[in-house]
Amino acid sequence: MTEFASPQHIAHRTSAAVDAAVGAGRDLGLTVTDSRVLHDLFSVVVHLAPAPVVARIPTVLPHNTGLDSLAHRQQAELDVTRWLADRGTPVIPPSPLVPREPVQRDGFSMTFWQFVEEDRDGEPDYVANSELAADLHAALRAYPGRLSFLSSAEPQFVAESLALLEKRPDLIGPADLDRASREWQVLEPLVSSRAAFEGVFPGVDLQPIHGDSPPANIFAGVDGHLFADFELVTLGPVEWDLAAVGPDFEAAYNRGAQRNGLRTLNEEVLKFVNAVGMLRVIATLTLVPQLPVLEEYLKPAVAHWQAMPFAGGMTG
Template identity: 45%
Template sequence: MANPRFPDHTALSDRARRAVDLATRAGRRLGLRVDEPRVLHDVFNVLVHLAPTPVVVRVPSLARTPFDELEAKQRRELAVTGWLADRGVPVVGPSPLVPREPVEIDGTSLTFWEFVTETDRLADLPQDDAEALQARFAEQTGWTAELHRHLADYPGDLPVLAPLVPAIGSALEALREAPQTLTTADLDRAEGEYAALETLVRDLPARFPGTRLQALHGDSPAYNVLRTAEGHRFGDFEDVTLGPVEWDLTLVGPLGVEAYERAGGVRVDRALLEVMEGARLLQVVSALSVVPRMPELGPTLEPMVAMWRERPPLTADHG
């Protein structure tokens, strides 16, 4: 899916080394040549390039999801991205070298994807140049309007806002046992917001008249774009879901929303976007549940946890 970041295996985490082993064995079992497997990414998932074969394996490393639910989620992602790729939509699609289905090995479910050479990476921009970064996200959010036009025609069945309900609920249960940096008041607030969110998700069209639920990327597509010599491609559809387009537009900023409206010729519901941004921050809070298995993630999440604390609590009365 991208260029190697960790070619030196001595620098890998234990979970990444395990992922390389699983991906290599699964790839060879499928008849793929694997000489120099390389880790491209190591956060919630580990991405392993089965070099020299142009295949990337996504290995879940922090998922709390039961195996059968994880596999169902992966099948939805493969179905949606495969459907988009077959229609020429710019996505990182399932690898054409293996069947479009999850692969089970040692109790873990893996998925296989095209290898894409990334150019003009976000990391190459000056990270202290806020204007350049905002312009980048505005452009990529404009591209999201095109993606949504295609996704609106997706004929398959998808759950409604699956990244939120029930996913956040199970994470909050784990945090009650091991709260990390959350106080008792934080946990009480988070659980109250989740209860409100369950109500909002169930009654969304009634609470926001005119809202149309459609297939979505599910995880901020403007942040999941690879730029290549041939153009941009959207990747990482593992949270694909039904929902309002506002869910895909969270945290892109006013310039990004305006770019989306210009590109799509549609009006974004600012009130619904505000609710979805509250839900996104609650999702970030729930992600603290994986910190015991990945301690380095904690400091990365804390600035957004602070943003959550500063906002008024999400309630079912929104909208």
């Protein structure tokens, strides 16, 4: 059984990621004398001071994510955010001081972003952010790049994680795992096939979307709010970006959608994305050995899933 990472191991992983980012930044011509970690959970985010550049280095990754597949995802994020920034959408843009492409060094794959000073005085307003998410969707509709259908659902990760969890009763009990596996049999076909999704939800349009809850990924900069963290950018229904947010947030999004001339949220699609999102939570339990603190974050979500109807009320 895989042991949980110790605090010493996590500290070493963070230090190695920072060293890799500093070395890569210097190789790219940046002056880096005072690196500072801004965030450390799934990724290490480090300001390569005094350069106005932030490096983001994913460190806690699914078992099936290699450097090449990670770099492919990172390039999509860089492409989308550069395109949005060029058109005036408020995003944290890729740094203009280095090539806009992922850099691999010392076993890490990293991206480089423009440093933005954070406004630390206020608390996030997630209801307001949900309305702003409709502005982002309106901007993304014209994105010309190719994106895979619901890649942010990570179906391979979910399927393989459910198999791995058979050997981890310390992370999830057999009854819950059996339920999750049966739910996945219902939901997986609609996640993995655009044609299957469109057959069940005819008339629900698909478009480029953020992929990872934009209401929770709006950065409060001193000069205004900026959309951030497009690591899971994908093609899908807009409901995916509002999964599991609740009625008040859904109503706020609908106000923003109407203001932008977009359709409002479809209740049946919300049931689907909420159910898939819960199974991604179950799959994420496999990351707990890499990041033990994650277990406490996931417990409330798992309890919520246990109280939900089977597969969100879908029967296949």
